[in-house]
Amino acid sequence: MPLTRTSHAVWLVYTRELRLAWRRWGQLLQPVVFFVIIGALFPLALAPEPLLLQTLAPGVVWVGALLSSLLGLESLFKMDREDGTLEQLLLTGQPLSLLLLGKLLAHWCVSGWPLVMASPLVGAMLGVPAHAQLTSMLALWLGTGVMSLLGGAGAALTLAAQKGSVLLSVLVLPLMIPVIIFGARATDLAVHTETAANAVWLLVSLFVLALTLAPVATAAAVRISLE
Amino acid sequence: MATWVWFHKLASPPHVYRIAGRLARWFAVPGVLILILGLYGGLITAPADYQQGDSFRIIYVHAPAAWLSLLCYATMALAAAVGLVWRMKVAHAFAAATAPIGASFALVCLVSGSLWGRPMWGTWWVWDARLTSQLVLFFLYLGYMALRHSFDELSRADRASAVLAVIGLVNVPIIHYSVYWWSTLHQGSTVLRAGGPSMPPSMLVPLLLCFFAYTCCYGALVCVRLQAEVLNRERSPNWLSRNE
Amino acid sequence: MSLAPFIHFIQMGGYAAYVWTAYGLTAGVYLWNIVSARQSHTRAIKRARQRLVASAESQAAEQP
Numbered sequence: 300m301p302l303t304r305t306s307h308a309v310w311l312v313y314t315r316e317l318r319l320a321w322r323r324w325g326q327l328l329q330p331v332v333f334f335v336i337i338g339a340l341f342p343l344a345l346a347p348e349p350l351l352l353q354t355l356a357p358g359v360v361w362v363g364a365l366l367s368s369l370l371g372l373e374s375l376f377k378m379d380r381e382d383g384t385l386e387q388l389l390l391t392g393q394p395l396s397l398l399l400l401g402k403l404l405a406h407w408c409v410s411g412w413p414l415v416m417a418s419p420l421v422g423a424m425l426g427v428p429a430h431a432q433l434t435s436m437l438a439l440w441l442g443t444g445v446m447s448l449l450g451g452a453g454a455a456l457t458l459a460a461q462k463g464s465v466l467l468s469v470l471v472l473p474l475m476i477p478v479i480i481f482g483a484r485a486t487d488l489a490v491h492t493e494t495a496a497n498a499v500w501l502l503v504s505l506f507v508l509a510l511t512l513a514p515v516a517t518a519a520a521v522r523i524s525l526e
Numbered sequence: 527m528a529t530w531v532w533f534h535k536l537a538s539p540p541h542v543y544r545i546a547g548r549l550a551r552w553f554a555v556p557g558v559l560i561l562i563l564g565l566y567g568g569l570i571t572a573p574a575d576y577q578q579g580d581s582f583r584i585i586y587v588h589a590p591a592a593w594l595s596l597l598c599y600a601t602m603a604l605a606a607a608v609g610l611v612w613r614m615k616v617a618h619a620f621a622a623a624t625a626p627i628g629a630s631f632a633l634v635c636l637v638s639g640s641l642w643g644r645p646m647w648g649t650w651w652v653w654d655a656r657l658t659s660q661l662v663l664f665f666l667y668l669g670y671m672a673l674r675h676s677f678d679e680l681s682r683a684d685r686a687s688a689v690l691a692v693i694g695l696v697n698v699p700i701i702h703y704s705v706y707w708w709s710t711l712h713q714g715s716t717v718l719r720a721g722g723p724s725m726p727p728s729m730l731v732p733l734l735l736c737f738f739a740y741t742c743c744y745g746a747l748v749c750v751r752l753q754a755e756v757l758n759r760e761r762s763p764n765w766l767s768r769n770e
Numbered sequence: 771m772s773l774a775p776f777i778h779f780i781q782m783g784g785y786a787a788y789v790w791t792a793y794g795l796t797a798g799v800y801l802w803n804i805v806s807a808r809q810s811h812t813r814a815i816k817r818a819r820q821r822l823v824a825s826a827e828s829q830a831a832e833q834p
Contacts, residue, residue, distance in 0.1 A: 580783035
């Protein structure tokens with residue numbers, strides 16, 4: 300089935316992001332290492348008491364993942380704006396929101412999926428039992444998707460702003476609250492061997508909502524910043 | 527169509543400036559009067575709550591502040607959306623005018639809620655569903671105002687913060703639902719409620735008066751700020767009269 | 771006239787600190803809103819007049 304021009308363009312943007320990220324793979328590891336260090340710091344900061352850690356584990360895993368994914372957000376658009384790629388995307392004539400969707404999804408693959416892969420390690424350090432890991436990873440996979448999508452919209456908004464990366468965190472964190480609440484709940488249910496289906500479905504709906512809205516908002520923000 | 531004339535007139539800055547000037551007075555006088563009436567009823571006429579004693583009287587400043595913070599966010603986001611879609615500077619001016627008012631009342635709600643909860647639960651902060659979602663709303667306001675101030679150019683600040691406001695508006699129901707869901711999981715019903723399951727009229731009527739009064743006062747305040755914001759967005763306002 | 775009911779009112783059943791702080795804060799925020807709104811209006815008028823004067827001067831300079 301031949302790809303349409305638009306979907307081909309989106310695919311090109313997506314693969315370009317992956318290729319560029321692969322060349323800077325050291326930078327990719329930073330969020331993962333940050334995440335693992337957070338997981339190691341909490342037992343040190345509290346107490347190596349298994350029950351305490353297990354109670355805190357869902358919260359620590361999710362907040363850690365959120366903060367780690369925030370690390371990679373700022374540079375999402377910076378380089379492209381500096382070398383003019385962003386303007387080229389605007390000029391292609393393809394729908395900017397779809398092209399940016401490719402970029403956001405690539406960011407998810409590059410920063411979110413490694414976090415999901417690292418989450419069993421962080422979970423194990425906090426006493427998350429093995430049977431809960433798979434559900435937790437699924438929830439985190441969806442959650443990091445929402446983080447990349449909404450965070451990307453925030454990054455586009457702060458692109459034109461003259462001052463501040465603290466601004467990005469202030470903008471993005473309130474929007475992430477539902478993800479944290481439902482995601483940590485999913486992990487918590489899994490840890491206590493209860494079915495996490497409801498929480499996971501809520502995460503799915505958040506993901507779908509972000510998938511439809513974030514590209515539009517990001518495109519609007521990019522247009523504003525490029526004038 | 528003649529019915530749309532009033533809408534298109536609203537796009538005219540001098541027109542809006544004049545109307546806002548007049549409306550400010552029309553809102554301020556009833557607002558202050560009804561506020562005095564409502565607070566008199568709340569502080570003096572209403573009987574003390576059987577459970578919370580006189581501390582429940584904080585509700586007369588707390589609940590209307592919560593209502594105002596939500597009302598301001600909704601009108602701010604709607605005005606921002608209108609400004610984005612129809613490219614009306616006046617709409618952006620309205621959004622800019624509403625934001626500090628809403629943020630200040632969100633702060634009042636948080637602090638007064640904290641003061642209400644302290645004698646009841648012994649701690650200064652309670653992760654009550656309403657207080658928590660009010661806290662999130664306050665952060666949303668801070669983010670909006672911070673984004674606004676990080677742009678040097680006013681029109682860009684308007685449009686970028688408008689996008690943020692619309693994103694926030696879509697998220698506010700989701701955030702509120704998720705916070706309520708979260709609080710029902712972890713707490714019983716530690717809801718700041720006075721008068722038991724239903725409030726007697728002697729308590730309820732002053733509360734309703736305060737809601738109405740706060741809204742009128744908001745109308746007056748936003749009109750004054752709107753005049754300032756409209757002026758800021760005019761390159762050369764020749765229509766500005768001499769006696770301002 | 772005895773002061774007892776007045777003192778009872780001020781004491782707010784023992785919750786005086788909480789109730790009056792909350793009301794005081796509300797009054798403060800109202801005051802801030804009023805003052806800040808009027809200040810921003812005055813400043814906006816001042817800046818607008820300056821812009822008008824500046825544009826009138828530049829227009830006069832353009833004409834020979």
